[in-house]
Amino acid sequence: MTTSQPLIRADDLDAPLARRDGASVSRRQYLADVRALAARLPEAGPMLNISADRYRFAVGLGAAMLRGQANLMPPNHTPDTVARLRTLFPSSYALGDAEAPEVALPLVRHADTPAATEAATTVPRIDGAALAALVLTSGSTGAPLPHAKHWGLLVRNTRAGAQRLARQMGRASLAGVSLVATVPAQHMYGFESTVLIALLGGAAFDTARPFFPADIAAALARAPRPRMLVTTPFHLKMLLDSGVALPAVDLTLCATAPLSPQLALRAEAALAAPLLEIYGCTEAGQVASRRSTEGAEWHTFDDLHISGDGAEAVVQGGHVPQPTLLADVLEVVDAQTFRLLGRSNDLLNIAGKRSSLGHLNYHLNSIAGVQDGAFWMPPDASDGGVVRPVAFVVAPELAADALHERVLAGLRERVDAAFLPRRIVAVAALPREAGTGKLPAGAFAAWADRVLAAAHD
Secondary structure, X not given: OOOEEEOOOOOOOOOEXXXXXXEEEEHHHHHHHXXXXXXXXXXXXXXXXXXXXXXXXXXXXXXXXXXXXXXXXXXXXXXXXXXXXXHHOOOOEXXXXXXXXXXXXXXXXOOOOXXXXXXXXXXXEEEOOOEEEEEEEEOOOOOEEXXXXXXXXXXXXXXHHHHHHHHHOOOOOOOOOEEEEOOOOOOHHXXXXXXXXXXXXXXXXXXXXXXXXXXXXXXXXXXXXXXXXXXXXXXXXXXXXXXXXXXXXXXXXXXXXXXXXXXXXXXXXXXXXXXXXXXXXXXXXXXXXXXXXHOOOEEXXXXXXXXXXXOOOEEEEOOEEEEEEOOEEEEEEEOOEEEEXXXXXXXXXXXXXXXXXXXXXXXXXXXXXXXXXXXXXXXXXXXXXXXXXXXXXXXXXXXXXXXXXXXXXXXXXXXXXXXXXXXXXXXXXXXXXOOOOOOOHHXXXXXXHHHHHHHHO
């Protein structure tokens, strides 16, 4: 029989779960809002939760689970993606607030006013086997591939992550910790590291998702300490390059991406706190962390262990009951320690030598003057019979000649000559997703084709 798990940490229902413009929203209020919304939801789901407000997203998550419905978590909400979802899940509907995008699904809106609360509140328990979320990734055909996330395993994963974060902060738990996040709740990293960490770990999140540096600084300033910034390397670099004065935090949590040691050191100095990177994947959830300034090794959560090596590395234990192949190339040091070498689908083999796009991007973004940069391997990028990549670089303070010389000189110090770019193209910005800072492969390739075609005209 599967053990049920509480919807929220219930030791203090009057403690804040969220803060909106500095005003607290209690856990007791959350439970009242969840029950009120659940009573208004359609009989059948699943739910596409497009609520822009992080608290309302969390209310939708809880309400759907009370009704036995899963939350759909696709990579985006484009018309094509929504049409595919409707084909896969004919009874699906959307839940939104005033800031949510329009989608071609039946829409339920949040109530305009909070629900009435009771002095004594029973915390709902959810069957551990219940399907809490369906995380959808794009397959090679473009069709969304669903990955089931069951409540019991999500709870176990979240508690392991919360324990790791609390330990880094020198605390027994995350109770009383304020979260400010630049990432959306609709993506797995933001879902796990803001919504679930607050519900189950005791932290309280700011309901907004600040993007511009001044807004991020303001959100941090109004968050009571101890406070944590949850962000990505893209947002972090933009924040540090802005020159905006930043309040001190107690921990910075960063998603895995090309995060150079220089950027990690700058972040720790500017925010006066350690920076912790989280490693995970759709299949297994969050599985490891590292303090970037202390070395390249990742350390798995306590109940997890890694086996295999290279492109055949497998994780198991804790919230990963079955051996799960990771989508990255790892150098396994021991059962709980590894180094990340790159994505298995971005490996490069040039002139008999191996590297990865992730490794090259890491070093490209380490070069002084480069605000953002990414390598791309076009299908026809041959140079004397040898395939060569192209580097797109955002460096507005460098003239074209200086940029070319700076990038080549910097890369020659860091990577094998076989992987030096065929071309270095200055651009105003890369087509990153605003929420996650990611460069989706298909969109990046189409953008790169357009940029290179325009450069030839």
